[in-house]
Structures are given as structure tokens and as C-alpha cells.
Amino acid sequence: MTDLTEKTAPCPLYRKCGGCQLQNMTYARQLQWKQNRVEKLLGKFHAVSPILGMENPYHYRNKVQAAFGTDRKGKIISGVYQSSTHRIVPVNSCLTEDEKADEIIGTIRDLMPGFKLQPYDEMTRRGFLRHVLVKRGFSSGQIMVVLVAGTPVFPSKNNFVKALLKKHPEITTVLLNVNNHFTSLVLGENEKVLYGPGTIEDTLCGCVFRISAKSFYQINPVQTEALYGKAMELARLTGKETVIDAYCGIGTIGLIASRQAGRVIGVENNKDAVRDAIANAKRNIIRNAYFTCADAGEFMLEMAMEKETADVVFMDPPRAGSDETFLSSLVTLSPKKVVYISCNPETQERDLLYLTKCGYRVEAIQPVDMFPYTNHVETVVLMSRDVV
Numbered sequence: 001m002t003d004l005t006e007k008t009a010p011c012p013l014y015r016k017c018g019g020c021q022l023q024n025m026t027y028a029r030q031l032q033w034k035q036n037r038v039e040k041l042l043g044k045f046h047a048v049s050p051i052l053g054m055e056n057p058y059h060y061r062n063k064v065q066a067a068f069g070t071d072r073k074g075k076i077i078s079g080v081y082q083s084s085t086h087r088i089v090p091v092n093s094c095l096t097e098d099e100k101a102d103e104i105i106g107t108i109r110d111l112m113p114g115f116k117l118q119p120y121d122e123m124t125r126r127g128f129l130r131h132v133l134v135k136r137g138f139s140s141g142q143i144m145v146v147l148v149a150g151t152p153v154f155p156s157k158n159n160f161v162k163a164l165l166k167k168h169p170e171i172t173t174v175l176l177n178v179n180n181h182f183t184s185l186v187l188g189e190n191e192k193v194l195y196g197p198g199t200i201e202d203t204l205c206g207c208v209f210r211i212s213a214k215s216f217y218q219i220n221p222v223q224t225e226a227l228y229g230k231a232m233e234l235a236r237l238t239g240k241e242t243v244i245d246a247y248c249g250i251g252t253i254g255l256i257a258s259r260q261a262g263r264v265i266g267v268e269n270n271k272d273a274v275r276d277a278i279a280n281a282k283r284n285i286i287r288n289a290y291f292t293c294a295d296a297g298e299f300m301l302e303m304a305m306e307k308e309t310a311d312v313v314f315m316d317p318p319r320a321g322s323d324e325t326f327l328s329s330l331v332t333l334s335p336k337k338v339v340y341i342s343c344n345p346e347t348q349e350r351d352l353l354y355l356t357k358c359g360y361r362v363e364a365i366q367p368v369d370m371f372p373y374t375n376h377v378e379t380v381v382l383m384s385r386d387v388v
Contacts, residue, residue: 020096020373027057031369034377038367041345042379045352045362052226057372060220062202064101065133065186066091068109068119076119078109078132096373100170101134104145107167108132115160120150122182128154130179131186135211137202138221142172144200146213148186152178161194172196175213187214199276205229205256207284215273216249220370227368227378228256231314231339234364234382237261241311244335246296246326251277251289253314253341258289261312266291267299297326300333310335321347324354331358338383343370345379352381359386 022030031053039048054060066078069088079091093102112118112129120127131148145164147154154160154176161174173196179188191213199212204221205228211217218224231253237243237260245254248266250273258264258281266289268274277291292299296315303310313335315322321344322330330338338360342348345367352362364382371377 021375023373027053027372030372034367034369034375038345038365038377038379041349042352042362042365042381045356045381046365048365048367051367051369051377052223052230053369054223054372057369058095059097059099060222060372061094061097061101062138062221063133063135063217063219064094064097064105065131066105067131068129070119076109076112078105096371098134098136098138100143101136104134104143104164104168104171105132107164108145108147111160111163111167115156115163117155117160122150125150125180133177133186133213135200135213135217137200137211139203140201141170142200142202143168143170144173144175144211144213145171146175146177146187146191147194148177148179148188150178150180152176152190152192157194165195172200173198177213201283204252206259207252207255207280207286209250209252209255210276210279210283211250212272212276215270215276218252218370223368223370223378224252227341227370227380228253230366230368231341231380232257232260234366234380235260235312235314235337235339237312242309244296244300244310244313244333246300246313246315246330247317248277248291249273249316251280251291253316254289254291255280255284255286257312257314258286262288264289265310267294267296269293269295297323297329300326300329304329304332304334309333312337312339314339314341316341317347319344319347321351327351327354327358331355331360334359334385336385340381340383342379342381343376345377348379348381352383355383360384361386 035051068078077090079089118127120130133146135144174194177191240262243261243264245266248268254264254266274293281289360383366380368378
């Protein structure tokens with residue numbers, strides 16, 4: 001029988017960090033909690049399928065970022081900001097983060113004193129290193145390290161990179177990103193490649209994707225395969241459809257769908273992500289997928305005004321969900337099917353209420369546990385247009 005009892009949180013930073021809200025639950029209990037949450041919010045639209053969980057719910061994050069600072073004794077520390085504060089909780093290892101990424105961040109922290117590098121202080125605007133971002137392709141093994149600095153002046157940068165690579169020859173590219181603004185955003189606008197190609201690649205659902213420092217890529221590749229696989233299954237593409245991939249990012253959903261569709265159009269307002277999406281289409285020799293940098297809602301409205309149609313729209317908006325302008329454009333374009341992927345069932349509930357009032361019916365709801373030990377849950381919903 002599955003154990004659902006409460007347990008002691010395995011991480012000593014559980015209460016300080018705040019990143020893993022459900023560590024006091026067994027994994028089976030976490031899945032039940034998330035299933036109940038989705039059913040409470042979305043169950044009025046359709047029966048909710050059993051949540052897809054992980055076989056091994058640890059060290060699943062392929063993207064790790066650490067803030068750098070000093071403790072009261074002046075010792076360099078790295079870790080995460082305590083929930084709702086700008087106070088750094090020192091972290092050496094994390095149960096959800098990639099272990100190799102944690103090792104690399106620890107090495108950078110240890111190397112800094114020998115190169116007389118100090119963490120950047122936002123208040124005094126002195127020092128050097130603000131954050132370190134590490135991305136790893138779980139399939140390819142390629143590793144990107146981004147040093148986020150408060151200044152472009154990097155003394156002994158060549159020697160520092162050599163020392164880092166000597167400790168971690170598995171690193172495939174190193175970048176310097178400059179962010180000197182008083183902001184909670186990690187990355188700044190300017191970046192320079194210090195070693196390697198400046199990007200990494202990873203394979204997902206049979207497609208190879210180029211990942212840059214600023215582009216979005218799902219952080220749990222194991223569950224992303226399950227998530228996108230379910231989305232394709234629900235779409236039931238036949239090879240003839242025109243598909244819109246709204247909020248397309250680097251083209252993951254659209255390129256995976258392109259193998260089963262007639263034509264795919266990806267729309268994204270992040271120019272860096274669109275550049276990666278175009279490169280990814282070429283890398284995979286996909287000739288029926290096209291990507292454009294635009295607002296997805298405005299793009300669909302223009303399609304409708306020009307009497308163009310779409311059979312299926314995949315939408316994967318940010319946590320805030322879609323706005324009414326986008327949803328109105330979607331209704332105007334009137335695709336036969338909408339596959340709505342959401343990382344926030346609360347905003348998804350709001351958007352489904354709008355769409356069901358505008359002629360769409362929900363035909364399937366599938367939760368996926370993308371973020372074990374947190375209170376977040378991803379949900380795929382299939383909607384079809386009512387035939388008048």
C-alpha cells in the first residue's frame with residue numbers, strides 16, 4: 001500500500017529556503033495533494049485524469065542559479081534568496097537541483113578568493129560576481145556556465161576560466177553576462193562568450209534544441225517528455241493541420257508537433273528565443289515550421305482578418321496565464337482545437353471560464369508533476385470548438 005503519511009523534511013534548509021513547500025510530505029502524498037488541487041479548480045470542466053508523477057523525483061532541475069554575497073564574517077557565500085527577502089540562504093547542495101551544477105557553483109565560490117574576486121554589492125555598486133547560472137543538457141551532457149557580474153571589468157578572466165575548466169573539463173561553454181541594474185532580474189542585456197560556442201544543445205522528444213543563456217527551456221526534461229507527449233496525444237494530429245504554437249519559446253512544442261502536422265507557425269515576443277527556434281528548425285532539418293517575433297494575440301487577430309485559419313493552437317503561457325486580449329484573439333481565429341498547457345491551474349481556471357463561455361468545451365485534463373517537492377503543478381487541457 002502506498003505510504004501517504006507525513007514525514008520529516010529531508011532538507012535542513014526546508015524552512016529557510018522556502019523553495020520546496022511540500023518536503024514534509026511523502027512523494028505519494030504530494031501527488032495526491034496536487035491531484036486534489038487540480039480537481040478542485042478544474043474538475044467542474046471535465047473529469048481530471050490521474051497525475052503523472054516521477055519515478056525518481058530528485059535532482060531533476062537542469063537549470064540552477066545561485067546568488068553570491070558574503071556572511072557577517074566576510075566569507076563568500078552562494079545560494080538562494082530566502083522567500084520574500086533579499087537575504088541569501090547558503091546552499092552547497094539541493095535535493096532538486098542538478099548535482100553537477102551544484103558542484104560547479106561550489107568550485108566558483110572556492111576559486112574567487114584566489115583571484116581576489118568579491119561578490120557584487122548592489123548598494124555600494126562594488127565587487128564583481130552577482131549570480132552564477134548553470135544549464136545542463138541531461139541528454140547531451142553539455143554544460144553552460146554564465147557568470148553574471150555587476151561590471152564588465154573581469155581581472156584575470158582567462159586564467160579564471162582556465163582554472164574552472166581544469167576542475168570541470170565537462171563544461172562546454174562559459175559566458176560573462178553584465179547586469180549592473182538594481183533589479184531582481186538575474187540576467188542583464190549584455191553578454192560575452194568567454195569559452196566555447198555560447199550555447200548548448202539537448203534532445204527532447206527526438207528533436208535537438210539549441211539553448212542560449214536567456215532562452216526558456218523546461219527545467220525538468222524527464223517530465224517534459226511526458227508533458228509534451230500527452231499534449232501531442234490529445235491533439236491527435238493527422239499530418240494535414242495548420243498549427244499555431246503560441247508563446248513558442250525556442251520552438252520545443254512546435255517542432256515536436258511539426259512531425260505530425262502539415263504546417264506549424266511559432267509566435268514568440270522574445271527575439272533571442274525566436275532566433276534559437278529558427279536555428280532549431282534548421283538543426284533538425286524541419287521545413288514545415290516557421291517562427292516569428294510578435295505578440296501571439298495580435299498575430300492571430302491578423303490571421304483572422306486575412307481570412308486565414310488554424311486547426312490547432314498550442315498555448316503555454318507564463319504563470320500569470322493569458323490576458324483577455326489574447327483569449328479574444330484566439331476566439332476570433334476560432335481553431336478547431338486548443339491544447340492549453342499551464343503551470344498555474346488557478347489562472348488556467350480563469351482562462352477556461354472565458355473560453356467555455358465563448359464556444360469551447362473541455363475534453364480532457366491531464367496534470368503532470370513537473371516540480372516535485374514544490375506546490376507547483378503543470379496541467380494539459382484539450383478544448384474543442386462547439387459545432388454550431
